[in-house]
Amino acid sequence: MDKLQTAATVLIVPGLRDHVAEHWQTLLEARLSNVRSVPPLETDKLDCAARVRAIQHELAQIDGPVILVAHSAGVLMVAHWAALHGTAQHSAPIKGALLAAPPDLDATWPSGYPSPETLRTHGWDPLPAGALPFRSIVVASSNDHLASLEAVTCMARNWGSEVVNLGEVGHLNPASGFGHWPQAEALILELDR
Numbered sequence: 001m002d003k004l005q006t007a008a009t010v011l012i013v014p015g016l017r018d019h020v021a022e023h024w025q026t027l028l029e030a031r032l033s034n035v036r037s038v039p040p041l042e043t044d045k046l047d048c049a050a051r052v053r054a055i056q057h058e059l060a061q062i063d064g065p066v067i068l069v070a071h072s073a074g075v076l077m078v079a080h081w082a083a084l085h086g087t088a089q090h091s092a093p094i095k096g097a098l099l100a101a102p103p104d105l106d107a108t109w110p111s112g113y114p115s116p117e118t119l120r121t122h123g124w125d126p127l128p129a130g131a132l133p134f135r136s137i138v139v140a141s142s143n144d145h146l147a148s149l150e151a152v153t154c155m156a157r158n159w160g161s162e163v164v165n166l167g168e169v170g171h172l173n174p175a176s177g178f179g180h181w182p183q184a185e186a187l188i189l190e191l192d193r
Contacts, residue, residue, distance in 0.1 A: 003033035004185055006192045008065040008095045011058055012037040015072030016046070016114060022174045024181035025071055031185065036062060038074075046114055048123035051077045056085055062092035067191050068099075069184070072146070072171065075102035075138075076124060079159065083128035096135040096191030098184065101172040102155055104147035113146070131160035137187055141176075143168045 010032050012025050018040035019026055029035050038058050044050035055077060059066060070078045078097060086094070103109070105116040105125050119125065138156035140163055142149045149165065156163045164187070170176025 004031050004188075006032065006034050006067065006188060008034070008067045008192050009062045009092070010035045010067050010069055010188060011055075011062065013055060013068055013070035013074035013078055014038065014040075015070075015074045017072075020174060022179050023071075024172070024178045024184060025069065027180050028069070028184055046118065046122040048077070048080055048119070052081045052084060055081045059092045064092065065095040066092045067095050067188055068097040069188065070097065071100045072103055072173070073119075073124075075099040076105075076127060079128045079132070079155075080124075082132050082134075083130065086133040094134040096137070097132065098137050098139070098187050098191060099156075099159075099161065100139040100184070101141060101144055102138065102147060102152055103144075104151040104155075107147055107151065109146055127155070129155075129158040131158070135191060136161040137191065138163050139172065139187070140165045141167070141169045141172060144171050146171055 012029050014025055029037055036058055038054050041050055041054060068078055078099060105119060105127060109115060136159060138152060138161040140149055140152040153163055172178050
C-alpha cells in the first residue's frame with residue numbers, strides 16, 4: 001500500500017491514553033510518509049505543562065511546515081501549546097491543525113477517564129479561548145460522552161476553527177468504532193494545500 005504523501009510533516013498529538021494500537025491516529029501514522037508522533041510520557045502523565053513541553057520538544061526536531069493532528073485531550077494540549085508558543089518563530093511553522101473530539105472540562109465524564117477535577121489540579125484549566133494562530137479544523141460528534149456538540153462548537157468558535165460535525169460518532173475512538181478513519185486523511189490534505 002502506498003504511503004500518503006504530504007508536503008508538511010504531520011505531528012500526531014495523542015490524548016491521555018497515548019498510543020493505542022487500533023486507534024485511528026496510530027493507524028494514520030502508519031499510512032503517512034512524513035510523520036512524527038509525540039511519545040508517551042513516562043512521568044507526570046496528567047501534567048498539562050509536561051504535555052506541552054513534549055509537543056514543543058517534537059516540534060524542535062522538525063524542519064519545515066507542520067500539521068498537528070490531535071485527538072481528545074491532545075486537542076486541549078494543542079490549545080495550551082498555542083497559547084504559550086503559537087506565535088513564536090519556529091523551525092517548524094504550523095500550517096494547520098486537525099483537532100478531533102475535544103473533551104469539555106465542564107462536563108461530567110464517565111468512569112474510566114481521569115475526572116475534569118483531576119485535570120484541573122494538573123494545570124488544564126482554564127482552557128485557552130483565544131484564536132489559534134494557524135488554520136484549524138475541529139471535528140465534532142453529536143453524541144460524544146466527553147463533550148456536547150454545543151461545547152465543542154463553542155471551543156471551535158473561540159479558537160477561530162472550522163467545524164466538521166460527523167454526527168453520531170461517539171468519541172471518535174476504537175470504542176466508538178474508529179479504527180481506520182479515511183476522512184482524517186482528506187482533512188489533512190485539505191490543511192496541506
